[in-house]
Amino acid sequence: MKKTLVLLILIASLVACGDSQKQLISRAEELCKYIPDHELLEKSKEFMTADFYGVLDTMFYRLPAHEAMDHEWLYYFVTGNGGTIADYTVTGVQKTDKTHAVATISVRQKWEDGSFDETTDIEEHQLYMEKVSGQWLMSDFDEHKQDCIRYIENNRREQALRDAISDYLIKEIGMQYRQGELCIPTLMIVSAQEISTDQAWVWGDFWIWWYKQEGDTLMTVSGGNHSGLMTIQQQDGKFSVLSFEQTVDGAGNDASARRIFRSHYDIYQNMHSNQDVREAVRREQLTEYVKSHNLNISYYKDYGWDAVKL
Secondary structure, eight states: OHHHHHHHHHHHHHHHHHHHHHHHHHHHHHHGGGSOBSSOOGGGGGGBOHHHHHHHHIIIIISOHHHHHTOGGGTBSSSOOSSEEEEEEEEEEEEEETTEEEEEEEEEEEETTSOBOTTSOOEEEEEEEEEETTEEEEEEETTHHHHHHHHHHHHHHHHHHHHHHHHHIIIIIGGGSOOOSEEOOEEEEEEEEEEETTEEEEEEEEEEEEEEEETTEEEEEEEEEEEEEEEEEEETTEEEEEEEEEOOSGGGHHHHHHHHHGGGHHHHHHHHTOHHHHHHHHHHHHHHHHHHTTOOOOEEEOTTSOOEEO
16 A cells, blocks of 8 residues: 555656646746847736846836947847847756746747748747746846846946036036026036046036926027036945036137047047937937926927927
8 A cells, every 4th residue: 555655656746747847848938928029018027026027127118218229138138130020949947946947948030921030040048937926937038137237236326427417517507507497418428437436537528408498398598518527526325526627618629628538539529519419319318307307398499490309
């Protein structure tokens, strides 16, 4: 009787192991549908761990759009862009402990008609899974979670730096202009360099803009350029501007720009002399400001020019 019982337990255990492997592969195949591809689906929350979804949600929807666009891997975790669709095949799943597993996934690109793109290679990726409350969820993909966390930390530091620069421009320089209701600088960072653990140099092409609101439009009241080198200090986690060496107006402008920007001069000049670039950045940063402050604004307008839609 005991031998029979032991044998039944052993058979049940083997069957359970087999079923578990099949279930893991099936679940991994299901999770593949929620790998980000240019967007993070809201329903992905049900198929990801809370921390992984939270990190991706921050990357896709809580950071300025132009920041994320600098890192295209955020928009498609696997290669393939411009008409192809990723075709996922789970080739195996390895449990690392009771609540963690790694699925190996082969990815091949196919066209919308179902035929395969012969110009792309088959790629191999790792989909990480964690069992939470009895349910296997996606917890990482190719270890991108740590990449995202590092990027978020760097972005928050950079945003704190930008806030300090904006605050300085508004309070120290913006007050010299004819004022409106809102002072919203445009910041074009040329380069930044740490010179010590608590100080940094930031070269930039900075613009002061004062606006007044008329309906859903920001009307420009005044504005001007202030390019140069700022020395930034960090103390108790806060940034502040210690000094600002600006380019001079008039005939000495180019010579002062070359002296201040040094090896960064060409980058600065490309930014400063290209009105299309300047306006694109201005529009982008105005859009972010309006969104973050929940303003009912859809346009901005300079005197003598058509309104620009945000």
